[in-house]
Amino acid sequence: MKKRDRRFFSDEFKLEAAKLVVDQGYSVNEACQAFDVGRTAMNRWVQQLQDERGGKPLKGKALTPEQKRIQELESLVARLEKEKSILKKATALLMSDEIKSLD
Helix, strand or coil: CCCCCCCCCHHHHHHHHHHHCCCCCCCCCHHHHHHCCCCHHHHHHHHHHHHHHHCCCCCCCCCHHHHHHHHHHHHHHHHHHHHHHHHHHHHHHHHHHHHHHHH
16 A cells, blocks of 8 residues: 655645635535545644634644734744843843942
8 A cells, every 4th residue: 555645735725625614615525525635634624714713722823814913923922022031131140240340
């Protein structure tokens, strides 16, 4: 039995496939045939789209543009908080060195 090569699907492709089921009323099987993808993948995309629209926290990469933007902003906030923490520590260190030099 030959092992099938792993295929890559873009986020746009996944979103369109999931919308077929969620928005247009296709069954998962019909959508799988229309997009030539496996049932497991289609179920995962549909569930992710429903979760994103329902406001549930995401575990992986977002499908919808709104959720992608939210993930980008959350990443930016986390990076800025780390930078702020580093700056606080550096300031405290410099201040302690300054106080020691005055003694």
